[in-house]
Structures are given as C-alpha cells and as structure tokens.
Amino acid sequence: KSGRAQFQLFDRKLSLKNEAQQRMVESLRFSLQYEPEQFSAAYQPLYNLQTGEFKGVEVLSRWCSPELGQVAPDKFIALAEARGLINLHSARMFALIERDVLSWCHGNEHYSPVIAVNVSVQQIDDQAFQSLILTLNEKVKAANWQLELEVIESQLMTLTDRVIEQFTQWREVGIRIAIDDFGTGYSCLAYLHQLPIDKLKIDRQFLKTKTQSRKEDQIIYAILSMANALNIEVLAEGIESDEQRERLQQLGCQTGQGFGLAKPQPWHKRLMAALPAL
Numbered sequence: 498k499s500g501r502a503q504f505q506l507f508d509r510k511l512s513l514k515n516e517a518q519q520r521m522v523e524s525l526r527f528s529l530q531y532e533p534e535q536f537s538a539a540y541q542p543l544y545n546l547q548t549g550e551f552k553g554v555e556v557l558s559r560w561c562s563p564e565l566g567q568v569a570p571d572k573f574i575a576l577a578e579a580r581g582l583i584n585l586h587s588a589r590m591f592a593l594i595e596r597d598v599l600s601w602c603h604g605n606e607h608y609s610p611v612i613a614v615n616v617s618v619q620q621i622d623d624q625a626f627q628s629l630i631l632t633l634n635e636k637v638k639a640a641n642w643q644l645e646l647e648v649i650e651s652q653l654m655t656l657t658d659r660v661i662e663q664f665t666q667w668r669e670v671g672i673r674i675a676i677d678d679f680g681t682g683y684s685c686l687a688y689l690h691q692l693p694i695d696k697l698k699i700d701r702q703f704l705k706t707k708t709q710s711r712k713e714d715q716i717i718y719a720i721l722s723m724a725n726a727l728n729i730e731v732l733a734e735g736i737e738s739d740e741q742r743e744r745l746q747q748l749g750c751q752t753g754q755g756f757g758l759a760k761p762q763p764w765h766k767r768l769m770a771a772l773p774a775l
C-alpha cells in the first residue's frame with residue numbers, strides 16, 4: 498500500500514501490546530462509566546514509628562475487571578491519565594472515601610487522622626478536579642479526618658507558579674500536601690524551600706537492601722535533617738522487616754508505612770479494630 502521498492506517490519510509483539518492496551522482503555526472507560534463497582538479502595542495504615550500511634554491511611558485504587566481480572570494501578574492509572582479518564586476515576590474513589598470515612602466519624606476533636614489521596618500532576622490545574630477536592634475536603638473535615646494530597650516528585654519537575662499557588666490555596670482550607678516517591682525524581686533539592694508542603698514520603702528504594710547499608714542510611718539521614726530544618730514531616734515507605742523499622746527509628750524517622758506494619762486492606766471492621774481506642 499505504501500508503494501514498491503521498500504519494505505517494512507511488522508513487529509508482532511508490538512502489535513499485540515497495542516491491541517491489549519486498546520482493549521484495556523475501552524474496558525476502563527466502560528467500567529468507569531457504567532460499572533463503577535468494579536473499582537474499590539484499599540487503605541494502607543500509616544504509623545508513628547517512635548510511638549506506634551496510628552496516623553491515618555493512604556487510599557490505593559483497586560480494579561477488578563471481569564474480562565481482565567485484577568489490574569494493577571501502576572497500569573491503569575497511567576492509561577486513565579493519558580485518555581482523559583482520571584477525573585472519572587477520582588470521582589469514584591472519592592465516593593468510596595466519603596462512604597468509608599463517614600462510617601468512622603468520631604467525636605474526638607483533638608484527634609484527626611490523615612486520609613491520603615494520590616493525585617496526578619495534571620489534575621492540579623483542572624477546575625473540575627479542584628471542585629471535587631473541595632467537596633471531599635468538607636466531608637472529610639466534618640468527620641474529623643484530615644485530607645492529604647500526594648503528588649509524585651518526578652511529576653513535579655515541571656513546577657510552575659500555578660502549582661505553587663494551588664498548593665497554597667489548598668493548605669489555606671486545611672488540606673495537607675505530600676511529595677510522593679521522594680528521591681526518585683533526580684530533582685534539585687533547592688526547590689523544596691519554595692514548595693508549600695507538609696510531608697515527604699521517602700521512596701522504598703532507599704530501604705531495598707536487607708542488610709544495613711551505610712550509604713542508604715546516610716541519604717535517609719540527610720533527607721531527615723533537611724526536612725527537619727524546613728519543618729516538613731518525613732514518612733518512610735515500603736517497610737517490610739523489623740530490621741528496617743528499627744533502622745528508621747534509630748535514624749529518627751517520624752512516620753512509616755509498609756507491608757511489615759500493615760498491608761493495604763478494605764475499610765472493614767478489622768482495620769478500625771486495630772486502631773487505638775479514642
């Protein structure tokens with residue numbers, strides 16, 4: 498079709514991959530629109546590492562598709578972002594959060610655990626998303642929880658005045674801002690003092706080695722000292738073993754999350770039963 502005297506390679510693997518992606522996009526669009534119950538929220542607890550106190554939960558999206566089975570968020574979130582479906586996904590997650598948080602609406606005004614939500618950087622500047630967030634924030638506050646938005650560090654490389662302004666506005670209404678996967682973005686540390694943020698989440702790559710590693714410890718220690726100086730909280734991600742937890746405690750890391758502390762789980766009675774009495 499494209500003329501004589503040339504040849505083209507047909508890469509069967511590539512074509513299969515595109516087909517599979519296309520099928521996933523169509524399935525994702527249909528499910529988000531018409532079968533939202535395929536999406537559920539898993540909540541992973543966050544703890545104070547020094548005292549063991551429960552600090553809140555991170556919300557992680559789960560998609561169980563009848564055709565595709567369980568699809569990892571690493572796969573479908575990127576597709577939702579690329580195909581303009583990310584707000585539809587957020588709307589579904591926020592509805593679940595409202596339902597779940599309201600079911601654990603407690604009366605203690607001095608206790609407000611965090612509910613941390615992952616946000617794609619492209620949503621920050623989106624008016625429809627901003628209004629979803631403000632509505633969610635009102636519901637969460639009314640139940641004595643605190644909304645926190647997690648934005649991945651590497652996505653913030655294109656930091657604009659608009660983003661800084663939006664973070665500032667959100668903080669004015671009591672929303673906390675966290676930088677996720679900190680340490681993977683190769684970004685300049687100098688931007689930290691310009692950013693209105695409350696928390697850094699150290700990526701789990703810094704905990705990878707099972708045995709004590711001086712270099713990793715020194716990096717974590719440097720992040721902690723810097724964050725302390727800037728009055729920013731630090732949370733270590735991916736704590737799997739007691740040894741890792743102890744290392745972080747010794748280094749002075751305040752908060753943590755990981756399979757070794759608690760796995761992501763549905764908002765059932767067992768999760769809430771594991772929490773300290775109020």
Ligand code: C2E
Nearest residue numbers: 557558570571574615616617735736737754755756757761
């Ligand atoms: P993330 O925000 O860094 O979330 C933490 C991921 O690490 C989760 O994977 C969690 O299950 C996993 N994890 C927690 N503790 C451990 C541990 O001790 N060891 C190991 N190996 N892994 C641990 P998950 O649920 O598969 O989510 C992957 C990513 O997908 C998330 O990474 C986040 O970037 C994205 N994601 C998930 N839900 C949403 C969402 O609702 N919206 C957006 N925009 N992104 C989401």
Ligand code: CA
Nearest residue numbers: 555615647677
């Ligand atoms: Ca996160």
Ligand code: CA
Nearest residue numbers: 677678698734
């Ligand atoms: Ca992370």
Ligand code: CA
Nearest residue numbers: 649677678700
């Ligand atoms: Ca991650």
